[in-house]
Amino acid sequence: RKEVEQDPGPFNVPEGATVAFNCTYSNSASQSFFWYRQDCRKEPKLLMSVYSSGNEDGRFTAQLNRASQYISLLIRDSKLSDSATYLCVVNGGGNKLVFGAGTILRVKS
Amino acid sequence: DVKVTQSSRYLVKRTGEKVFLECVQDMDHENMFWYRQDPGLGLRLIYFSYDVKMKEKGDIPEGYSVSREKKERFSLILESASTNQTSMYLCASSFRGAQNIQYFGAGTRLSVL
Numbered sequence: 507r508k509e510v511e512q513d514p515g516p517f518n519v520p521e522g523a524t525v526a527f528n529c530t531y532s533n534s535a536s537q538s539f540f541w542y543r544q545d546c547r548k549e550p551k552l553l554m555s556v557y558s559s560g561n562e563d564g565r566f567t568a569q570l571n572r573a574s575q576y577i578s579l580l581i582r583d584s585k586l587s588d589s590a591t592y593l594c595v596v597n598g599g600g601n602k603l604v605f606g607a608g609t610i611l612r613v614k615s
Numbered sequence: 616d617v618k619v620t621q622s623s624r625y626l627v628k629r630t631g632e633k634v635f636l637e638c639v640q641d642m643d644h645e646n647m648f649w650y651r652q653d654p655g656l657g658l659r660l661i662y663f664s665y666d667v668k669m670k671e672k673g674d675i676p677e678g679y680s681v682s683r684e685k686k687e688r689f690s691l692i693l694e695s696a697s698t699n700q701t702s703m704y705l706c707a708s709s710f711r712g713a714q715n716i717q718y719f720g721a722g723t724r725l726s727v728l
Contacts, residue, residue, distance in 0.1 A: 514655070538715050549619075549705060549719035550658070593657065601646055601665060601714045602673070607657035 507532055509604045512594050516610035523584045527609045529577040529594030538597035539570055541579050544608065545590045553579075553592070584613045618642070621706050621720040628727050634693040636723050638706030644718075645711040647689035649673075649681060651702040652722070658705065664689055665711065696727045 660673030
């Protein structure tokens, strides 16, 4: 079983739609959680951290459910520029991050 | 702006060749990382280094070695390239106290024929 699992998609949505991605992780000792974004043929970049209380950054909301070992990312009012691969990332300890394989989002006009 | 530079964007090598992938960062980061990225598998950690001349194995170190002689430079070495090492290789760096915020280079797409 992979340590971090994501639905690969692709999610094809129209502009203005709300879309949600989920991610599960297997290591219950994991302490920190993140979403990274990777544009086509580009490098991954940190999008946002995920806290137990949930956090919001503009149109993006991230949630963590430790009991279910589940992380989510909600994007409201999708823009064409949101098209990318979204990587769920978990820090299980020390310097190492564990990356999910990513969920592809395509926003269409 | 943090800059992580990988020496080659595309590389084609033959089976059995020794391959060097170079990575340089300009932000005085202590930590540096090498990943490979394959479809459906995501990024997998090969090796990382938290200081000059220090290295730690990641999840898939077999067939690879690394060198960190200077703080800003981290090299990945494929001693004898094989076709199953055809992949996208990504270098990243971070501050010691902020290892969750990793800055990535643009990647090197390596094809081993």
